[in-house]
Amino acid sequence: MAEITSLHDAVASLVRDGDTVALEGFTHLIPFAAGHEIVRQGRRDLELVRMTPDLIYDQLIGMGCARRLVFSWGGNPGVGSLHRLRDAVENGWPAPLELEEHSHAGMANRYAAGAARLPFAVMRGYTGTDLAPRTNVATVTCPFTGEELTAVPAMRPDVGIVHAQRADRRGNVQLWGIVGIQKEVILAADRSLVTVEEVVDELEPRPGAIVVPNWAVTAVAEAPRGAHPSYAHSYYDRDNDFYRAWDAIARDRDAFRGWMEEHVLWSTAPTR
């Protein structure tokens, strides 16, 4: 049964040094507040998993939280590079970063297999690319038709973290808009944390919304604007200006450190 707790306590109890941690949200509902709390609590040696590392992992990598990154597209959407990710890969700053790289379809299938507690998923993909020999995929033969297909291993993170619009007081979670890979991550992970815009008395039905029942979630923490500069549909828009501004902040190591100190290290998590 999901425990409703503070963001500080949720991260302190669920995220441990060395864990495999997936903070997901496909452009929408990215759990920035939870990522910042991981930075503040000084977690180290993490294997970070995310289809699109986005600014959130640029920040965690630049702050030295990560040992390894599993991903499928590591850019600043519509803007350019993730400079902290590049600095880690190209120059080993602040620490070398090991990469495991997939296609989007491969990552989506890995999470789906994890949620279904299968050892792997089957798909048509990777064939003929230089990714196939570089990453963790294999071929399997269909027992019915003899066709050669691609197998991708299940993704089973120690901790899965996503943001959602709201939860009720019993910890049932509701989210809508671009639902991305949120449900799969919660179900694939051993422990899950959902940060929400607000905890409400009753979850009003919403067209296209999904509800994840409280018994499938480990912890829920209230974090208003916890997806900013990503967004929470019906609450606030994506802060595209910030995504553009990040390019200059992240390009320079000192500017990056300064920004993180001012906006993350010296601020505190919501205490509710």
Place this chain on the structure above:
Amino acid sequence: MEHSADEMMTVAAARELRDGEVCFVGIGLPSTAANLARGMHAPDVVLIYESGTIGSKPTRLPLSIGDGDLAETAESVVSVPEIFNYWLQGGRIDVGFLGAAQIDRAGNLNSTVIGSYDEPKVRLPGAGGAPEIAAHTRRVITIIRQSPRSFVPELDFKSSLGAEDQVVITDLGVLRRNGGELTLEALHPGVELDQAHEATGWELKVADDLRTTDPPTERELALLRELKER
């Protein structure tokens, strides 16, 4: 009306899209071109973004593939595993629109690294949706600026494969994959054939009936500029 090489490239790419086609759209130039087509000759084109929005009709050009506008204007919003498995792998998408950092004569694309994989000179974002988009759509439109750095004899990394039916739109002209090799079939107005040869890192095949692209019309340019200002 005066126009830039990038505007010509975007307009030429938009013209490749046919009305009623279902198109998987990447962010940046592909999204700009697809939305230009929707405003011009292809009002019923179905735009699919990899975040799971089907039939998006954005009022402004999105910065990311998951801007809220894309979901609000969509006919349907589905999960990421569903968009890739049921819709893309399921063969329900006609056209894939891809960009890249490097392309070779077979239309294979690199969006992963410049230099060696283990010690890259430039770490690029990576393959994203491209390998399966290139494999599972019926036709691929690639937009890429043409230069010796991007049109290379050998890719530093093969992120996705060339498609049987592939057209490549550059700032210099239009190339189509023919018998497994890209062939220059049109030059944009004002571009000399020598320029295309110099910007290509292999001996470029040229069609016997090399055409000149029609310049952007006033309507195309006006709509493109309006889209960018919105």
